[in-house]
Structures are given as C-alpha cells and as structure tokens.
Amino acid sequence: MSLNSADLVALFVAVAEAIEDDKGRLSELDGVIGDGDHGVTMSIGFLAVRKALDGLDAAGEAPTAVFNTAAKSFLGAVGASAGPLYATAFMRAGAAVKDKASIDAAAMADVIAAMAKGVQDRGKAESGEKTMVDAWLPAATAAQAAAGSGSLATVLQAAAVAAAEGAESTRQMVATKGRSANLGERSLGHIDPGAASTALIVATMAKAVES
Numbered sequence: 232m233s234l235n236s237a238d239l240v241a242l243f244v245a246v247a248e249a250i251e252d253d254k255g256r257l258s259e260l261d262g263v264i265g266d267g268d269h270g271v272t273m274s275i276g277f278l279a280v281r282k283a284l285d286g287l288d289a290a291g292e293a294p295t296a297v298f299n300t301a302a303k304s305f306l307g308a309v310g311a312s313a314g315p316l317y318a319t320a321f322m323r324a325g326a327a328v329k330d331k332a333s334i335d336a337a338a339m340a341d342v343i344a345a346m347a348k349g350v351q352d353r354g355k356a357e358s359g360e361k362t363m364v365d366a367w368l369p370a371a372t373a374a375q376a377a378a379g380s381g382s383l384a385t386v387l388q389a390a391a392v393a394a395a396e397g398a399e400s401t402r403q404m405v406a407t408k409g410r411s412a413n414l415g416e417r418s419l420g421h422i423d424p425g426a427a428s429t430a431l432i433v434a435t436m437a438k439a440v441e442s
C-alpha cells in the first residue's frame with residue numbers, strides 16, 4: 232500500500248480533526264509548563280493547512296506539493312514556536328518525497344525522519360531537552376527500523392508507539408529549550424505539550440492508514 236496525493240490530503244484532514252478534538256488537553260499541558268496555548272496554536276495551524284489543501288487540486292499535484300502547501304499555510308497562520316518548527320518539518324517532508332508519485336513504507340520512514348531533522352535543525356534542540364524532538368526523533372528511528380521489512384501501516388504503527396513513549400519520557404526531563412525552560416527544575420514531572428501533540432499526530436497517521 233502507498234499513499235497518493237489525495238490520500239496524503241486525507242491524512243492531513245484526519246490529523247487536523249484529531250488536533251481539534253484534543254486541543255483542550257494540549258493547551259492544559261502547556262498551561263502547566265508553558266503559556267497554555269499549544270492546543271490553540273496547533274488547531275489554528277492545522278485548520279489553515281486544511282483550508283489551503285481544500286483549495287489544492289490534489290489529483291493534479293505530487294505529494295511534495297501537498298507538503299509544501301501545508302508548510303506555507305502553517306507558517307502563515309501560527310505565530311507560536313510550533314509555527315516555524317512544523318513549517319520546516321513539512322518543507323523537509325516535501326523534499327524527502329520530491330519526484331515521487333506516492334508514498335510507500337520506505338518513503339514514509341523518510342518523511343518522518345525528515346520531519347524530525349527539520350524540527351531539530353530549526354529549533355536546535357537535542358534529545359532530552361523536553362521538546363517535541365523527544366517524540367519526533369524516536370519516531371523517526373522506529374520508522375526507519377521498521378521500513379526494511381514492514382508495510383506502510385507497520386512503519387506508522389512503530390513510529391506511533393515510539394512517539395508515545397518519547398512523549399511520556401519527557402515527564403522525567405528538565406526543560407532547557409522553549410518557553411518551559413524558564414521553569415527549570417519545576418518542569419519535572421510534566422509531559423511536554425509539543426511532544427504530546429507529536430504523539431497524537433503520529434498515532435492519528437497510523438490509525439488512518441490501518442483503517
């Protein structure tokens with residue numbers, strides 16, 4: 232199985248809906264160690280992506296164009312930290328599937344790895360700094376490990392499990408990047424909201440592909 236541009240648009244719509252449904256929880260997590268807007272910023276971003284993709288003739292475009300459209304609309308809509316981080320992630324995802332008509336298991340692993348690297352390059356956070364990197368990087372590693380023998384669903388399932396574990400692991404971390412770094416030791420014991428939304432995004436992708 233592989234995803235063409237229309238399938239990829241459907242995946243973005245599924246993620247936008249999941250973020251919408253869970254934005255209250257994401258903002259609550261951000262309220263504890265940040266400024267309480269993460270659910271709102273992600274919701275604004277994905278609604279803008281959804282609107283922009285609505286206006287795209289997906290059948291006439293390659294997956295790379297879908298990612299580039301997502302990048303531009305997310306960046307234009309979101310002023311918070313997540314804006315440039317996800318815009319870069321989507322741009323890199325687009326570059327990873329350049330010239331491809333569809334995304335198979337190996338290409339999806341490349342997409343997730345490119346997103347993880349994009350977030351890291353843009354935000355300069357390393358593993359263990361209590362950011363979304365702590366969910367994206369393990370997701371990328373797991374996706375790439377599964378890509379050799381696995382199907383698209385297997386790759387996304389592996390990535391989803393790793394992202395969820397990664398998000399949970401941020402509970403034990405002291406924030407040293409982003410707004411919650413201001414809290415220092417007081418950020419201990421709380422899940423990073425950006426890592427939580429990453430886990431939600433990857434889980435939604437996995438679920439959408441398996442169904």
Ligand code: ADP
Pocket residue numbers: 261265266267268269272273310311312313314316350353354355356361362363364408409410423424425426
């Ligand atoms: P803001 O902090 O501007 O209100 P959001 O609330 O939308 O932005 O996003 C906060 C999330 O962004 C954090 O939980 C963290 O995961 C992520 N984040 C912040 N700074 C960085 C960074 N430098 N690298 C990676 N992720 C980061």
Ligand code: MG
Pocket residue numbers: 261265266267268269311410
């Ligand atoms: Mg915030």
Ligand code: MG
Pocket residue numbers: 266268311312
């Ligand atoms: Mg904010």
